[in-house]
Amino acid sequence: MNARRVLSTVAATSALALTLSACGGSGSSSTSAASSGEDSRGPITYVQGKDNPGIIRPIIDKWNASHPNEKVTFKEQSDNANQQHDDLVQNFQAKNADYDVVSVDIVWTAEFAAKGWLVPLEGKNAVSTEGMIPATVKGATYNGKLYAAPTSTDGGMLFYRKDLVKTPPKTWDEMMSMCSIAKENNIGCYSGQFANYEGLTVNAAEAINSAGGKVVDDSGKAAVNTAEAQKGLQQLADAYKNGNIPKEAITYQEEQGRMAFESGKLLFLRNWPYIYNLVKNDATSKVKDTYGIAPLPGKSSLGGHMAALNVNSKNKATATDFIKYLSSEEVQRTSAIKGSLAPVTAKLYDDPELLKQLPYLSVLKESLSTAVPRPVTPFYPAVTKAIQDNAYAAIKGEKTPAAATADMETAINSASQK
Numbered sequence: 282m283n284a285r286r287v288l289s290t291v292a293a294t295s296a297l298a299l300t301l302s303a304c305g306g307s308g309s310s311s312t313s314a315a316s317s318g319e320d321s322r323g324p325i326t327y328v329q330g331k332d333n334p335g336i337i338r339p340i341i342d343k344w345n346a347s348h349p350n351e352k353v354t355f356k357e358q359s360d361n362a363n364q365q366h367d368d369l370v371q372n373f374q375a376k377n378a379d380y381d382v383v384s385v386d387i388v389w390t391a392e393f394a395a396k397g398w399l400v401p402l403e404g405k406n407a408v409s410t411e412g413m414i415p416a417t418v419k420g421a422t423y424n425g426k427l428y429a430a431p432t433s434t435d436g437g438m439l440f441y442r443k444d445l446v447k448t449p450p451k452t453w454d455e456m457m458s459m460c461s462i463a464k465e466n467n468i469g470c471y472s473g474q475f476a477n478y479e480g481l482t483v484n485a486a487e488a489i490n491s492a493g494g495k496v497v498d499d500s501g502k503a504a505v506n507t508a509e510a511q512k513g514l515q516q517l518a519d520a521y522k523n524g525n526i527p528k529e530a531i532t533y534q535e536e537q538g539r540m541a542f543e544s545g546k547l548l549f550l551r552n553w554p555y556i557y558n559l560v561k562n563d564a565t566s567k568v569k570d571t572y573g574i575a576p577l578p579g580k581s582s583l584g585g586h587m588a589a590l591n592v593n594s595k596n597k598a599t600a601t602d603f604i605k606y607l608s609s610e611e612v613q614r615t616s617a618i619k620g621s622l623a624p625v626t627a628k629l630y631d632d633p634e635l636l637k638q639l640p641y642l643s644v645l646k647e648s649l650s651t652a653v654p655r656p657v658t659p660f661y662p663a664v665t666k667a668i669q670d671n672a673y674a675a676i677k678g679e680k681t682p683a684a685a686t687a688d689m690e691t692a693i694n695s696a697s698q699k
Contacts, residue, residue, distance in 0.1 A: 317595075317597075318594060318595045318596060318597045318598075319400075319404075319405050319406060319597040319598065320405070320597075320598050321595060321596045321597060321598055321599070322350070322351055322596055322598045322599045323350070323351060323595070323596040323599060324351065324352050324353070324354065324596070324599075325351070325353055325354070325381035325382060325594065325596050325599050325600050325603060326353070326354045326355075326356050326379050326380060326381050326382075327341065327353050327354070327355055327356065327381070327382045327383075327384075327603065328356045328358065328368075328369070328372075328380050328382070328383045328384065329355070329356075329357065329358065329383075329384035330357075330358045330359065330360055330361075330362070330365045330384065331357060331358065331359055331360035332355075332357060333360060333536065333555065333559070334555055334558065334559065334619065334620030334621065334622070335619075335620075336615065336616055336619045336620035336622075337355060338355060339615075339619075340607075340612055340615060340616070341353050341355050344603065344606055348599075351596070351599040351602075351603075353382075353603060356379075356380070360534070360535070360536055361478060361534065362386060362478060362479040362480065363478045363479055365386075366386070366389060366479075366662070369383055369385070369389070369393070373393065373396070373398040373591070373593075376593045377591075377593065378591070378593045378594055378595050380591050380593075380594075381590070381591055381594040381595075381596065381599075381600045381603075382588055382589070382590060382591070382594075382600050382603055382604055382607075383588070383589050383591060384432070384586050384587070384588060384589075385429055385586065385587050385588075385589050386479075386584075386585075386586060386587075387417075387420040387421075387583065387584060387585040387586065387587065387654075387655075388420075388479075388655050388656075388657065388661050388665070389661065390420060390421055390422075390423060390428055390429050390587060390589070390657075391423045391657050391658055391659050391661065392658070392659045392660070392661050392662065393428070393589065394423040394424070394426075394428040394659075395423065395659035396659070397592060398591065398592055399428045399429065399589045399590060399591070399592060400428075400589075400590040400591070400592050400594075400597065401426045401427065401428055402426075402427045402428065402429070402430060402590065402601075402604070403426065403427065405597075405598070405601070406590060406597060406601045407601075408427070408430045408601065408604055408605055408608065409605075410427065410430070410431070412626050412627060412628060413431055413625045413626055413627065414431075414434060414625055414626075414627050414649075416434070416583060416649075416652075416654070417431035417434045417585055417625040418431060420583070420585060420587070420654065420657065421587050423657075428589060429587030429588060429589040430587060430588045430589075430604045430605070430607065430608040431585060431586075431587050431608060431625040432586055432587060432588050432607050432608050432612075432613070432616075432625065433585055433586050433613070433616060433622040433623055433624070433625060434583070434584065434585040434623045434624070434625050434649070435553050435554065435583070435584030435585045435586075435623055436553075436554075436581040436582075436583065436584065436623070436645050436648035436649045436652045437473075437483070437487060437551050437552070437553065437577050437581035437582065437584075437648060438551075438552065438553070438554060438557075438574050438575070438576065438577065438581075438641065438644055438645060438648055439549060439550070439551060439574065439575045439576065439577050439578065440542055440549070440550045440551075440552060440556070440560065440572055440573075440574055441548065441549050441550075441572065441573050441574075441575060442547075442548050442549075442568065442571055442572060442573075443571060443572060443573035444571040445462050445463075445466060445548060446459060446462065446548065446549075446573075449573065449575035449578075450549075450575075450578045451576075451578055452578050452579075453491065453492075453516055453578050453579060455578065456471060456549060456578050457470075457471075457520065457525055459548070459549075460525045460548070462548060463525075463547075463548040466548075468545065468546050468547060468548055469526075469527035469530070469541070469546055469547045469548070470520075470524075470525045470526070470527075470547070470548050470549060471520065471525055471526055471547070471548065471549040471550070471551075472526060472527060472530040472533055472538050472541065472542075472547055472549075472550055472551070473487075473530075473533075473538065473550070473551035473552075474533055474534055474535055474538060474551070474552075475517075475521075475526070475530050475531050475532075475533055475673075475676060476531065476532050476533055476534050476537075477669050477670065477673040478534060478669065479665060479669070480534050480535060481668075481669045481672055481673060482582075482655065482665045482668045482669050482672075483582040483584070483655070484517075484551065484582075484672075485513075485514065485517070485668055485669070485672035486582045486653065486655060486668065487551075487577065487579055487580060487581060487582050487653075488513035488514060488516060488517050488579070489505065489509070489510045489513040489514065490513070490579070490580040490582075490653045491513060491577075491578075491579025491580045492509050492510070492512040492513035492516065492579075493509035493512070494507050494509035494510030494511075494512070494513055495507075495509075495510070496510075496655070496656065496668065496693075497656050497693075502694075503689075503690045503693040503694050503697070504690075505686050505689050505690045505693070506686045506687050506689070506690040507686070510682075510686045511682040511683050511685075511686050512682075514672060514675045514676070514682035514685055514686065515675075515682045517672075517675070517676050518675050518676050518677075518678060518682060521676050521677070521678075522678060526676075527546075527547075529541075531673075531676065531677065535552060535553065535556070538550050538551075538552055539552060539556045539559060539560065542556075542560065542568065542572070543559075543560055543563055543565065543566040543567065543568060544565075544567055545567040545568055551577060553584060554621045554622065554623050554641055554645055555620060555621045555622055556621065557574065557621040557639070557641050558619070558620065558621045559621070560572055574640075574641050574644050575644060576644055576647045576648045577648060580651045580652065580653050581648045581649070581651070581652045581653070582652065582653060582654070582655055583649070583652040583653060583654040583655070585623075585625070588603075588604045588607045588608060589604075590604060608625070610626050610629070613625060613626055613629060614629065614632075614635065617629065617635055617639055617642075618635070618638055618639065621639070621641065623642075623645055623649075629642075630642055630643075630645075630646050656693075658697065660696045660697050663692070663695075663696030664693050664696050664697070666692075666696075667688075667689050667692030667693050667696060668689060668693075670692075671685040671686070671688050671689040671692070672685065672689075
């Protein structure tokens with residue numbers, strides 16, 4: 282598939298994301314804090330979720346070796362997205378200057394920017410986004426200003442047992458029809474991330490979008506109470522009820538699903554590209570030579586992470602340079618090769634060296650071509666909670682899909698009006 286076509290499609294899709302204006306948070310006190318220390322240099326702290334691929338420490342070590350007076354300390358959070366978000370919120374509210382540079386999920390940027398917690402990356406803090414995939418830059422922008430530097434993008438992929446499945450499924454129904462193979466081999470059929478957390482928002486949105494529904498319409502208004510959206514949730518609920526989604530999968534986040542797949546307990550797994558190298562190289566992986574990758578049998582949610590500058594950082598000049606370093610082509614290449622993290626620089630998807638080492642890039646490119654962003658809104662915590670809670674209830678059979686989508690829409694609209 283032509284790279285320009287892929288990237289322009291992602292950009293066009295991203296443009297449909299919900300953008301809402303926020304209340305307060307960007308007054309004179311925030312402006313004063315943003316300009317304080319913008320010329321200062323010295324030690325800083327970088328905050329990021331659990332480094333499962335084991336790549337960020339060597340990246341920081343390389344920086345520290347060439348910046349002895351501006352060393353970076355790594356503050357590692359948990360591997361739970363909700364906990365990472367809450368930790369950042371607590372420290373931003375406490376005006377903790379030690380959280381100099383923070384890794385933010387693509388869906389947190391608008392919320393944090395609207396509350397005045399991030400420094401716009403302009404003027405003395407400017408960071409170039411030239412050559413980056415437009416959708417990643419869009420996700421880092423709020424009210425026309427860049428508030429974070431894209432460091433990795435993401436699209437869901439289907440990991441499958443190629444020793445048991447000759448040709449990967451292209452539709453949900455086709456995948457479900459292959460679950461008989463799983464039963465014959467006494468393993469689970471399919472899992473994604475179905476615990477009640479941010480990963481479920483991703484998976485529920487993928488099911489809804491793949492069935493022809495939408496979480497929000499093109500104008501940004503909640504539009505999830507439809508027959509198509511209900512069909513998507515019904516497919517998940519039916520699969521859970523009949524065992525095609527194993528009962529334990531209702532507790533799976535990314536890592537639990539990866540470990541189940543690595544141990545040979547699943548035929549199909551929806552997950553992010555970062556697990557590609559882990560499944561391949563983990564000493565305990567039982568499927569390192571028998572797994573394949575394919576586009577999801579449907580539409581992926583758009584993921585990714587950014588590096589942002591805390592408004593209360595005392596050494597903003599150093600922090601800005603470190604953000605440039607994290608988003609550099611050099612670090613993206615390292616992160617791709619050693620951590621299976623998807624680059625944000627467009628040309629890397631056609632780089633012969635990377636394609637040789639990372640065959641998943643061509644699959645990811647296809648996944649990104651139809652990826653749908655989650656709503657970009659300052660009220661995202663309330664919006665995602667509405668999606669998570671109702672999708673979880675529908676999958677477990679505690680609500681009908683019709684009741685779940687109706688309640689979801691009401692909650693999303695209520696959250697956006699607060």
